[in-house]
Amino acid sequence: MTKLSVNINKIATLRNSRGGNNPDLVKVALDCERFGAEGITVHPRPDERHIRYKDVYDLKSVIATEFNIEGNCREQKFVDLVLENKPAQVTLVPDAEGQITSNHGWDTIKHEDYLKEMVAVFKSAGIRVSIFVDPIVEMVKAAALTGTDRIELYTEAYAHNYYDNREKAILPYVAAAHKAHEIGLGINAGHDLDLHNLKYFAESIPGLLEVSIGHALISDALYLGLENTIQLYLKQLKH
Ligand SMILES: CC(=O)[C@@H](O)[C@H](O)COP(=O)(O)O
Numbered sequence: 001m002t003k004l005s006v007n008i009n010k011i012a013t014l015r016n017s018r019g020g021n022n023p024d025l026v027k028v029a030l031d032c033e034r035f036g037a038e039g040i041t042v043h044p045r046p047d048e049r050h051i052r053y054k055d056v057y058d059l060k061s062v063i064a065t066e067f068n069i070e071g072n073c074r075e076q077k078f079v080d081l082v083l084e085n086k087p088a089q090v091t092l093v094p095d096a097e098g099q100i101t102s103n104h105g106w107d108t109i110k111h112e113d114y115l116k117e118m119v120a121v122f123k124s125a126g127i128r129v130s131i132f133v134d135p136i137v138e139m140v141k142a143a144a145l146t147g148t149d150r151i152e153l154y155t156e157a158y159a160h161n162y163y164d165n166r167e168k169a170i171l172p173y174v175a176a177a178h179k180a181h182e183i184g185l186g187i188n189a190g191h192d193l194d195l196h197n198l199k200y201f202a203e204s205i206p207g208l209l210e211v212s213i214g215h216a217l218i219s220d221a222l223y224l225g226l227e228n229t230i231q232l233y234l235k236q237l238k239h
């Protein structure tokens with residue numbers, strides 16, 4: 001069964017817009033768990049425009065499900081943060097500073113040696129590692145050479161092309177997933193997954209272990225309520 005990890009970046013965006021503690025990020029994380037989320041994802045960025053580094057410490061001490069920290073391991077501050085908090089999983093994402101949102105996966109061929117080094121750093125601290133990649137078979141193959149436990153398939157292209165032709169949009173993901181299985185990598189996925197495109201994705205990707213969803217889920221919660229929204233997302237993952 002695929003686990004739903006709720007990305008709470010957008011809750012922090014809302015909180016930061018007024019400088020106080022409303023909404024309370026920790027409370028929202030705990031409520032997400034209470035409402036059925038099987039993990040909590042955060043993606044602290046160097047400018048701390050949503051998740052602050054301090055939030056990670058606050059969350060780590062209370063989260064009972066799988067805590068997933070995403071970010072760019074080229075930032076030493078990020079590496080230290082992850083090692084000090086020891087989440088269940090770290091997801092390595094190659095974002096440039098100031099980027100609006102993630103827009104590409106790692107070039108695992110070009111950066112194989114570097115990634116191998118970083119994967120070893122996190123794994124020796126007992127942290128499961130996932131590498132964010134585009135759905136390209138060659139990138140999946142090279143990811144395996146780094147020693148990573150999992151890959152996270154970057155699903156923006158799938159989400160973008162879903163309405164046009166979902167059968168075509170899913171093809172590179174199916175090929176990437178088959179390769180990942182063949183070489184023993186676990187599969188996560190995320191970015192722009194939503195209530196419309198999630199079910200077909202989860203049904204089409206065998207052995208999908210986890211999806212992390214933030215933007216659409218938090219937006220849906222404005223209309224549907226957080227508890228109901230989480231239940232609806234969980235329903236899409238049951239097949
Ligand atoms: C790696 C990924 O796809 C998501 O974590 C995405 O980057 C969310 O980050 P923002 O909330 O900053 O857009």
Ligand SMILES: NCC(=O)COP(=O)(O)O
Nearest residue numbers: 007190191192212214215
């Ligand atoms: N790893 C993807 C993630 O955490 C959430 O991405 P999005 O749903 O906010 O696009």
